[in-house]
Structures are given as structure tokens and as C-alpha cells.
Amino acid sequence: MPDWKIRRANTIQTELEVPGDKSISHRAVMLASMSNGTCVIRGFLPSEDCLCTVAAIRALGVPIESADETTLIVQGKRRVFAAPTHDIDCGNSGTTMRLMSGLLAGQPFRSRLIGDPSLSKRPMRRVMEPLTQMGAKITAEGKDGRPPLVIEGGNLQPIDYVSPVASAQVKSAVLLAGMFAKGRTSVTEPTQSRNHTERMLEYFLIRPQKNDLTVSLHGGLTPESRDFQVPGDISSAAFWLVAAAAQPRSHLLIKNVGLNETRTGVLAVLVRMGAHVREIVENEEAEPLGVIEVRGARLKGTEIGGKEIPNVIDELPILAVAAALANGTTVIKDAGELRVKETDRLAAVATNLRAMGAQVQETEDGMVITGGIPLHGARLDSYGDHRIAMAFAIAGMFAEGETIITNTDCVNTSYPGFYQTLERILHEPPGQQTPVITSLPNA
Numbered sequence: 251m252p253d254w255k256i257r258r259a260n261t262i263q264t265e266l267e268v269p270g271d272k273s274i275s276h277r278a279v280m281l282a283s284m285s286n287g288t289c290v291i292r293g294f295l296p297s298e299d300c301l302c303t304v305a306a307i308r309a310l311g312v313p314i315e316s317a318d319e320t321t322l323i324v325q326g327k328r329r330v331f332a333a334p335t336h337d338i339d340c341g342n343s344g345t346t347m348r349l350m351s352g353l354l355a356g357q358p359f360r361s362r363l364i365g366d367p368s369l370s371k372r373p374m375r376r377v378m379e380p381l382t383q384m385g386a387k388i389t390a391e392g393k394d395g396r397p398p399l400v401i402e403g404g405n406l407q408p409i410d411y412v413s414p415v416a417s418a419q420v421k422s423a424v425l426l427a428g429m430f431a432k433g434r435t436s437v438t439e440p441t442q443s444r445n446h447t448e449r450m451l452e453y454f455l456i457r458p459q460k461n462d463l464t465v466s467l468h469g470g471l472t473p474e475s476r477d478f479q480v481p482g483d484i485s486s487a488a489f490w491l492v493a494a495a496a497q498p499r500s501h502l503l504i505k506n507v508g509l510n511e512t513r514t515g516v517l518a519v520l521v522r523m524g525a526h527v528r529e530i531v532e533n534e535e536a537e538p539l540g541v542i543e544v545r546g547a548r549l550k551g552t553e554i555g556g557k558e559i560p561n562v563i564d565e566l567p568i569l570a571v572a573a574a575l576a577n578g579t580t581v582i583k584d585a586g587e588l589r590v591k592e593t594d595r596l597a598a599v600a601t602n603l604r605a606m607g608a609q610v611q612e613t614e615d616g617m618v619i620t621g622g623i624p625l626h627g628a629r630l631d632s633y634g635d636h637r638i639a640m641a642f643a644i645a646g647m648f649a650e651g652e653t654i655i656t657n658t659d660c661v662n663t664s665y666p667g668f669y670q671t672l673e674r675i676l677h678e679p680p681g682q683q684t685p686v687i688t689s690l691p692n693a
């Protein structure tokens with residue numbers, strides 16, 4: 251993909267939808283593959299990360315057909331998989347590697363998981379430790395628990411695992427392995443992370459139990475095959491939410507978007523920053539889904555930390571951009587996990603914001619942003635990280651002069667079509683944009 255060239259944008263007055271949720275798409279394919287029949291997954295996200303999960307599951311002998319780009323038909327294999335004949339390539343996707351590790355830990359064969367250069371630098375001990383305690387043999391071929399991973403599984407014992415990190419990937423890896431263990435496996439996390447695995451296990455009638463920060467399940471059960479609707483990804487919506495929230499007179503409606511309470515922290519933060527945000531859950535089957543409406547305002551700084559962090563973890567780059575556009579100081583803390591994502595997101599955000607003229611002080615586990623200083627265009631690297639590319643495309647919409655984002659192919663890992671929507675918003679003057687026809691009641 252060529253470099254993106256971005257100029258200051260008009261106000262946004264439009265409505266749009268975002269592609270399917272990435273976390274939920276991965277999990278839907280994995281659980282459907284273990285089920286006892288055919289599952290049709292609608293609204294699937296056809297991004298590179300999720301297609302890695304599809305390829306990984308196909309490599310285990312599970313037939314997956316695509317009726318169209320966003321509809322998959324998965325023939326569940328009742329938790330009995332075939333040994334892969336080649337390495338499983340997880341590409342850029344931490345979720346694929348960590349969740350597949352859990353599933354493969356339960357299989358009586360050897361598999362090898364590889365990733366791209368970015369994934370090959372990410373820590374895997376966090377899943378190796380509990381899965382090894384359960385009885386799987388896992389070797390990391392990279393330094394200090396880095397990929398590739400070689401897994402020889404089967405014959406698992408249940409554990410009660412107390413995770414040192416609030417990570418949905420760790421929790422999900424242990425729960426997926428627990429499906430193959432003899433007895434009850436539990437995971438306790440330090441703070442609530444996204445709960446899609448628990449919700450989906452419930453939907454597929456595995457009936458996990460939840461007690462505060464502990465989730466447990468009985469091994470040996472086969473998920474009951476069911477069709478599944480994936481909602482739009484609120485982490486993808488977050489880019490447009492900030493673009494509208496930070497611009498007085500903007501008005502944006504996002505439809506068919508996931509509103510799971512462990513993912514909507516971005517809305518709470520934008521409200522604290524002074525934006526007018528409303529959400530309505532219209533449908534709740536496996537996952538709540540509905541509409542978000544945002545009206546822009548002059549934003550003000552806030553503090554983001556503690557228990558809120560797992561709920562906004564992927565939105566912190568775009569929230570840092572919002573902070574640079576807001577009046578006053580924003581403090582982001584307790585977010586050290588950002589250093590082990592696709593790139594060191596704290597360093598990448600601080601470097602790029604500074605290149606645009608913002609005042610940012612990076613800390614060990616966050617940053618302090620003094621907002622309100624006008625941004626100017628700059629040439630910015632994405633560092634191969636989709637969320638950095640998209641966050642700074644939005645920053646460019648508020649900057650004087652031209653912003654160039656290089657290394658933009660990475661956006662296909664989570665949001666194919668992002669640039670097309672960006673172009674539509676940049677080039678359609680407010681009067682010609684798809685109008686916001688529906689406004690939520692009492693708007």
C-alpha cells in the first residue's frame with residue numbers, strides 16, 4: 251500500500267459501520283471448530299490476523315468454507331483434530347499464537363507455531379507457564395520465551411491458575427486448554443480483561459462459571475454447534491469516534507458495533523474528556539451490539555489508569571491522540587503492556603506525537619501529554635503497527651499541513667477498508683457526506 255497523505259479535515263457528519271470484531275472472530279472460528287456440527291459465522295472479520303486463525307484451524311483438518319468474505323461455514327470436529335503437516339503461521343497476530351497454544355496444548359501431537367518479525371519479539375512465557383503446569387511440553391525457540399513455539403500436548407491436568415497479567419489472551423489460552431483437561435480448570439486475573447471467551451463458551455453451552463475475577467470450566471465437554479453473529483469492532487470504531495469527538499459540530503453514528511462492557515472503556519474516557527457520547531444496545535445474543543452516537547466538543551485532559559486499562563488497551567494510541575488535541579494534561583499510567591504489543595506503542599506514540607509538535611513525556615508505564623498545542627503535519631512511521639498507522643492518520647486530520655504515514659500495509663491485520671473510509675471522510679465535504687439520518691432518542 252502506498253504512503254497515506256492526509257490533510258486537515260472538515261467536521262464529520264456521517265454514519266458508518268466498521269468491520270467485524272477481531273477478538274470475537276478469532277474465538278468464533280476456534281470454538282466452532284471444536285463443536286459437534288456446522289456453525290455459520292456471520293460478520294467475520296476477513297483481516298490478515300483472523301485469516302491466520304482460519305488457516306491454523308484448517309491445518310488441523312477442520313473444513314472451513316467461506317460463503318462470502320464475511321460468512322464462514324465451519325464443520326466442527328468434536329474436539330478431535332488432526333496433526334498439522336506444516337508449521338502454523340500466526341503472522342502478526344498475538345491472539346492467534348496465544349489462543350492456538352492453549353488449543354494445541356490439549357492435542358496429542360506436535361505442532362510448531364511461527365510468526366512474523368514483530369510477533370517473534372513478543373513474550374510467550376505468559377502462556378507457556380500455565381500450559382506447562384497443565385502438562386504440555388512447550389519449547390520457545392526464540393530468546394527468553396519468544397516464538398517459534400513447539401508444542402507437544404495431550405493428557406492435560408486441570409489447574410487453578412492465578413495470572414500475574416490482566417490478559418484475555420492468557421485467560422483464553424488456559425480456558426481452551428482446560429476444555430481438554432480432566433476436571434475443572436480455573437483462571438483468576440488481577441483485573442477484568444475482555445470476556446469474549448467466557449461469553450462464547452456460554453453461548454456454545456459449555457457453561458463456564460464466573461466468580462468475580464475467576465472463570466472456571468469443566469474439561470471434556472463438546473461445544474454445541476450454533477450459528478454466530480460477530481458485531482462490528484469497537485476498537486476499529488474508536489478511530490472515527492475520536493475523529494468526531496475532538497471536533498466541535500461533528501456528529502457521527504456508528505451502527506452494528508459491539509458494546510461488550512469489557513470493551514467500551516473508550517466511550518467512558520471520551521465522556522470524561524467532554525465529548526457527547528451515547529450508546530444503545532439493540533441486540534444481545536452472544537454479544538451485545540448496537541449504536542454509538544458522538545457529538546464533538548472541545549475536549550479536556552483526563553487520567554487513564556488502573557482497572558480501566560485492560561478495557562481500553564488497544565484504544566490507548568488513539569486516546570493519546572485525543573489527549574494531544576484536548577486542553578490540559580492527560581496522564582496515562584499502568585499501561586506497561588503497551589510495550590509488548592506489535593511494537594512498543596508507548597515509544598511509537600510519544601515519538602510520533604512529538605514529531606507533530608505535541609508535548610509528551612514518556613514514563614515507564616504510560617505518558618503525560620500536555621494537550622492543546624496545535625499539531626503540524628509530519629512524516630510518520632507506523633512501525634509496522636496497525637493501531638499506530640490508524641491513530642496517526644486521525645491525528646493528521648487535525649494538523650496544519652500534510653501528514654504522511656509510511657509502512658501502512660499493517661492496517662490489513664485488523665481493519666481492511668480503513669483507508670477507503672478515511673478517503674470518503676476526507677474528501678466529502680460535510681454537506682455531501684452520508685447524513686446521520688438516525689439520531690438516538692432525545693439527542
Ligand SMILES: O=C(O)C1=C[C@@H](OP(=O)(O)O)[C@@H](O)[C@H](O)C1
Pocket residue numbers: 272273274345416417418419420422443444563564587
Ligand atoms: O484476547 C484478545 O483478543 C486480545 C487481548 C488483548 O491482548 P492481551 O491479552 O495481551 O492483553 C488485546 O490487546 C488484543 O488486541 C486482543
Ligand SMILES: C=C(OP(=O)(O)O)C(=O)O
Pocket residue numbers: 272299342343344345346564591592637664
Ligand atoms: C495487540 C493487538 O493484537 P494481537 O495481540 O492479537 O496481535 C491489537 O490488535 O492491537
